[in-house]
Amino acid sequence: MNNEEYLESITVGAIFELPASVKPAWFIWNGRKVKIVRTNHIWSEREGTAKLYHFSVTDGTDTYHLVMNSETQSWYLKEVNLSL
């Protein structure tokens, strides 16, 4: 297992569902489209008035930690666990 930490702004395709649910479906990383097959865990925290949503997701092989800032509607890749 190889663990790398980042704080990289990324483009994410997400599904917003009513009443209040967001589900990342894919993201672009290193010029590659990573398709998310499962969300392992979701948690949130406050940073001032902004709410940060953390998503632990997997493409079936590796695990990625994505963060969404609800105030700026921006997404970050925070951590990657590569199953080598």
Add this chain to the structure above:
Amino acid sequence: MHVDMDAFFASVEELANPSLRGKALVVAGPGERSVITTASYPARKYGIKTGMTVRQAKALWRNIVIVHSDHRKYTDASKKVMVVLESITPDIDITSIDEAFLDVSSVMRTGDTPRSLGMEVGRRVREDTGLTCSVGIAQNRLMAKLASDMRKPDGLTVLEPWEIKPLLEKTPVGKLCGIGPVTTKALNEMGLKTCGQLGRYPVDLLKSHFGSYGSRLSEMGRGEDVQYDGYGRETNPAVKSIGHSVTFSRDLVDRHSMCKVLQTLAEMVGRRARRHQCGGKNLTLTWRYNDFSTRTRSTTLSATIYRTEEIYRSATLLLKKIELEKPVRLLGISLSHLSFEPQTGSLLPEDIRKEEIQKTLDGINDRFGEFTLSYGDTIVDLRTQKVIPPSWRPKGVKNSV
């Protein structure tokens, strides 16, 4: 009913990263001196326990996987678990981040048995959160807590009233919640090894040795629990203090560095006090030497304090009076004798100015996050070193992280 989450922090980490499942995993702060807050069940097979340092754990099993604690992940997961438990019964007493007592007597339907309800709780927690818990059911909290420890992980134990006496006959006194290592040692020296022996021992003799706690010990030995009103909440759940402490990555000897830490701690304590609109009339400074001996010094103030600058000034005055004998590994500040009454502000222009500055600082930090704007001396970033105190609760003043 007592619900205890299984290896909670480690299980949350496994949930977030399934590749960790089944591995000997510990959750700890950064650095070799950090203390392990949770060990997964595979790690426990190597003798690794909560409270050991990372260095000690590595000595037992060098391939141990160490995950740095992320308190937001755990408090968020705890809130989700407690929402599930609150949906089962509103009569719930959350005793820490990963355990709660539930009075289920009012929600039992026709056909329900304690066992079926316990299984329902385990299933709901697992389905809604992905985490497992162990459930203990008995006639009081003391026995329910003992029961939940008997079958772990993902266990369910129902103790019927007639099963308690024979069980206590062979249960070591140290297994009961509320009897710590020091009391266990003292009881063992008196020849009291099991709860049955403790329950039969003359109360007067226990009282002469342990004071008023002696009668409580006697009741505990018989499996009785009169500390709580019936099956429900603690009779006096009022919040008594607000405090924060930090263990340093290296021992401190110079007071200037300690004052910087106190400044940050004062801000953390003050922010919590102001957020909950309370203040304290008593300030306690706690310090721990590098040999783990812990000391405290308190001061009673002329007025209730809540501003960071007041807390910092009182703490540094206390520090000045102390003769430090050894390098210090931990510092803590707490406010007690809390008052939740509205504070009458001073009419002195200087105090009004300080109050305005404090409100402005709080407003900016509310908007942009803790420590966005703070005092220049606050260069020790404790945010990355936070641990969750046992007193943490999902709501109210004790929500400290």
